[in-house]
Amino acid sequence: MERIVVDRHLDAGFKYEIAERPGGENIRKCFACGTCTAGCPAFHADHEYNPRRIIRMILLGMREEVLASPAIWLCHQCYACSANCPQDVDFSHIMMAIRDIAVREGRHPKDRLSRVEEITLLANEFRRDCIKLLTGEDGITDDAIRERVEKTIRLARNGENDDG
Ligand code: SF4
Ligand code: SF4
Incomplete structure (x- = not known):
């Protein structure tokens, strides 16, 4: 049996609010194919982050749940979803609008x-250094890599209690 969602907290205007933002124009064209999710590096690192699901939540009007979710910060802003969407839904910009x-x-x-x-930049630099270690390039030390990791952790921890 088809499930009907009835919730007085749903905001039917949320999809229009997003559609008015740059990049949000085509959100209502989404037909839930999942191509965005399949190619999303944030999804592959953590299945809690799922572009297709977030779009369904927007279309259903789950404004509070979407805006309050910590998962909205997992997007890498890599544009893979926008580039691959068959319906020209620009989810990367939609995520910027949500944030x-x-x-x-x-x-x-x-x-x-x-x-x-800043965390994304440091993580990318960490990856670069590890690839250089892997390929035997000179000039990369274990200490330099550890220092970058510790800096990233400090940056993340300094912000851990400032929600709300
Ligand atoms: S790829 Fe496009 S159409 Fe498919 S689920 Fe994602 S946003 Fe919707
Ligand atoms: S821009 Fe964000 S949502 Fe889109 S594929 Fe990249 S990480 Fe995933």
Whole structure:
């Protein structure tokens, strides 16, 4: 039997709010094929983060759940979803809009975006150094890599208690 969602907290206007944002124009064209999720590196690292599911939540009007979710910070902003979507849904920009709204409405700290960007940069540098170790390039030391990892952890921990 088809399940009907009835919830007085649903916000039917949320999809229109997102559609008005740059990149959000095509969100209602999503037909839930899952191509975005299949190619998403954040999904492959953590299945709690699922672009197709987030889009369904937006279309259903689950505004509070989406904006308050810690998972919205797992997106790498890599644009793979936007590039591969057969319906031209630009989910990468939709995720930017969600983060922007969430911060403006005080659901997440103002510096969250800059911290996430710094962590992403450090993580990419960590990966680069490990690949250079793997390929035998000179000039990469274990200590330099450990220092980068510790810096990343400090950056993440300094922001761990500032939600709300
Ligand atoms: S790839 Fe596009 S159409 Fe398919 S689920 Fe993702 S957003 Fe929807
Ligand atoms: S931009 Fe975000 S949601 Fe899209 S594929 Fe990359 S990590 Fe996944």
